[in-house]
Each structure stands twice: as C-alpha cells, then as structure tokens.
Amino acid sequence: MSQTVDRALSILPLLAEGPADLGQVAERLGVHKSTALRLLRTLHEHGMVYRQSDQRYRLGARLIALAQEAMENLDIREIAHPHLVRLNESCGHTVHLAVYEDDEVLYIDKVESRYPVRMYSRIGKPVALTVAAVAKLLLADLPEAERRALAGTLEYPLYTARSTPDAPAFLEELARVREQGWAVDLGGHEESINCIAAPVRGADGRVVAAMSVSAPNVVVTAEELLTLLPQLRRTADAVSGEYSGRTTAKEPA
Structure with missing residues (x-):
C-alpha cells in the first residue's frame, strides 16, 4: 500500500473517535500540516470526511452510507x-x-x-x-x-x-x-x-x-x-x- 493511501486511511479511525482539527490530524499522522490538509481535502471531495463550521473534521455522510450499504449486503x-x-x-x-x-x-x-x-x-x-x-x-x-x-x-x-x-x-x-x-x-x-x-x-x-x-x-x-x-x-x-x-x-x- 502506498504511503499516501496508508496515511489517508489512517485519518478515518482517528475521526471515528470524534472531530479533530488540522493540527491534531497532522500530529497523529506525524506529517506537516500541508500534507495533512491535502489528504483531508481529497477525503472531503469524496464525501469521506466533512469540515465543520469550527474548522474541525468529522467522518462524512458518504462513508457512513457506504458502511451501512456494506452491512446490508x-x-x-x-x-x-x-x-x-x-x-x-x-x-x-x-x-x-x-x-x-x-x-x-x-x-x-x-x-x-x-x-x-x-x-x-x-x-x-x-x-x-x-x-x-x-x-x-x-x-x-x-x-x-x-x-x-x-x-x-x-x-x-x-x-x-x-x-x-x-x-x-x-x-x-x-x-x-x-x-x-x-x-x-x-x-x-x-x-x-x-x-x-x-x-x-x-x-x-x-x-x-x-x-x-x-x-x-x-x-x-x-x-x-x-x-x-x-x-x-x-x-x-x-x-x-x-x-x-x-x-x-x-x-x-
């Protein structure tokens, strides 16, 4: 698995614990904020994460819908x-x-x-x-x-x-x-x-x-x-x- 994909996927269990801001995500991944922001933006574009009005990120509705669909199948x-x-x-x-x-x-x-x-x-x-x-x-x-x-x-x-x-x-x-x-x-x-x-x-x-x-x-x-x-x-x-x-x-x- 590429390092980029691995880092992106590592964000999801972090946000499953609750909303986190850019700094918290970067710290958990051990990367610069710019790298964390790029990963978050990609996940956001696909509906996997959602940026709240307080600038913290949480799991997106698309991810939850996919999980529910997978369980039903x-x-x-x-x-x-x-x-x-x-x-x-x-x-x-x-x-x-x-x-x-x-x-x-x-x-x-x-x-x-x-x-x-x-x-x-x-x-x-x-x-x-x-x-x-x-x-x-x-x-x-x-x-x-x-x-x-x-x-x-x-x-x-x-x-x-x-x-x-x-x-x-x-x-x-x-x-x-x-x-x-x-x-x-x-x-x-x-x-x-x-x-x-x-x-x-x-x-x-x-x-x-x-x-x-x-x-x-x-x-x-x-x-x-x-x-x-x-x-x-x-x-x-x-x-x-x-x-x-x-x-x-x-x-x-």
Missing part, C-alpha cells in the same frame, strides 16, 4: 456456514443458525448430526419463541420496552413440564440470557431434545444471529452437551469477528 449465512460445518465435524451434533425477522425467529442454516437420530427442524421453519434457545438469545437483545411488549403478546404453550409458563417467567429468562450471553433449552420444547446457543454480533455489538448445537438425550446428556458451550461460543465469536470486519476468514491450509 453481508450474507450472515454465507459467512457462518463454514464455521457451522467445522463445529459439526468437531462435535458431531446438529448445528443451527437462526435470525429474528418479522416477529419470527427462523432457521436459515442447518448442518445435520452424524448420528442416526435426526432433528425434525428445517431451514426456513420458525422456532418456538418462548422455549427455543436461539429465540431467547435474539429476543433478549431487544430493548427492554420492546421485550416487555412482546412478552405480553405471546402465548405460552406448555410443550413439556420445562416449558416457559408465562410472561413474567419469560422476561426473567431473557434477563438471565442477556446477562450471561448464552442460552439453553433443556427439554423445554421436546423432553428428549437439549440445545445450547450463542450469539453472533455485528460491529455495533447487537445480536444479528444465533448459533446453536442440539442433540437428543439418547445421544448425549444435557450435562455433556453443556460442556460444548465454550467451543460453541468461540465459534460464534469467530463468525462475529468476520461478519463485523474485525477479523478475516482464514485461508484453507
């Missing part, structure tokens, strides 16, 4: 799928990816278990909002007022004795999930099926998807499944890093 399923496959190969159990859209939590990807007993879930199928681990993670990330309003509109079918019985219990569970950063469904939807879930987060820290590992009791106990939680969380964190741009995908060996 990211395919979380495409990014996550190789990670789901590797997790499945490691643990052997069913792995799901789910998102919250139009008041439903939907599976958008699935890698089947290697064991003969298979999950009935399928891509595009909505999950049970009040019990599914992925739903708890996605709904726990909603603003409090929205969580409370949603909880008041839901029905609470008792699929099993471990199902969430009512809105107060559901809100208590979402608060716990929000605090600990992961969720479980231990026989809440089906007595014989257990599930653990971890969040995939965007650059702003909000939960954009939930990744889960599910298995029937005949294959693995709930306690044994919970031992996979650190591995699941590391996988979800890796997807988060790639999705948010903090890390890049590793090249295959």
Whole structure:
C-alpha cells in the first residue's frame, strides 16, 4: 500500500473517535500540516470526511452510507456456514443458525448430526419463541420496552413440564440470557431434545444471529452437551469477528 493511501486511511479511525482539527490530524499522522490538509481535502471531495463550521473534521455522510450499504449486503449465512460445518465435524451434533425477522425467529442454516437420530427442524421453519434457545438469545437483545411488549403478546404453550409458563417467567429468562450471553433449552420444547446457543454480533455489538448445537438425550446428556458451550461460543465469536470486519476468514491450509 502506498504511503499516501496508508496515511489517508489512517485519518478515518482517528475521526471515528470524534472531530479533530488540522493540527491534531497532522500530529497523529506525524506529517506537516500541508500534507495533512491535502489528504483531508481529497477525503472531503469524496464525501469521506466533512469540515465543520469550527474548522474541525468529522467522518462524512458518504462513508457512513457506504458502511451501512456494506452491512446490508453481508450474507450472515454465507459467512457462518463454514464455521457451522467445522463445529459439526468437531462435535458431531446438529448445528443451527437462526435470525429474528418479522416477529419470527427462523432457521436459515442447518448442518445435520452424524448420528442416526435426526432433528425434525428445517431451514426456513420458525422456532418456538418462548422455549427455543436461539429465540431467547435474539429476543433478549431487544430493548427492554420492546421485550416487555412482546412478552405480553405471546402465548405460552406448555410443550413439556420445562416449558416457559408465562410472561413474567419469560422476561426473567431473557434477563438471565442477556446477562450471561448464552442460552439453553433443556427439554423445554421436546423432553428428549437439549440445545445450547450463542450469539453472533455485528460491529455495533447487537445480536444479528444465533448459533446453536442440539442433540437428543439418547445421544448425549444435557450435562455433556453443556460442556460444548465454550467451543460453541468461540465459534460464534469467530463468525462475529468476520461478519463485523474485525477479523478475516482464514485461508484453507
């Protein structure tokens, strides 16, 4: 990368911290003010930075619009799928990816278990909002007022004795999930099926998807499944890093 491009790009994270004047930019870059001014003018011409009335510079609307457009065009399923496959190969159990859209939590990807007993879930199928681990993670990330309003509109079918019985219990569970950063469904939807879930987060820290590992009791106990939680969380964190741009995908060996 040329020195000029490198210096210009170095200005952007500086201004992301807040507006800065010409002297501050020059000092941070370690260049003369004339050089800093030339770089700022070029960025300004392209809408990457904006000069305020107090002569300080801030990030420009064009840059923000490009970032938003890039985020909207990211395919979380495409990014996550190789990670789901590797997790499945490691643990052997069913792995799901789910998102919250139009008041439903939907599976958008699935890698089947290697064991003969298979999950009935399928891509595009909505999950049970009040019990599914992925739903708890996605709904726990909603603003409090929205969580409370949603909880008041839901029905609470008792699929099993471990199902969430009512809105107060559901809100208590979402608060716990929000605090600990992961969720479980231990026989809440089906007595014989257990599930653990971890969040995939965007650059702003909000939960954009939930990744889960599910298995029937005949294959693995709930306690044994919970031992996979650190591995699941590391996988979800890796997807988060790639999705948010903090890390890049590793090249295959």
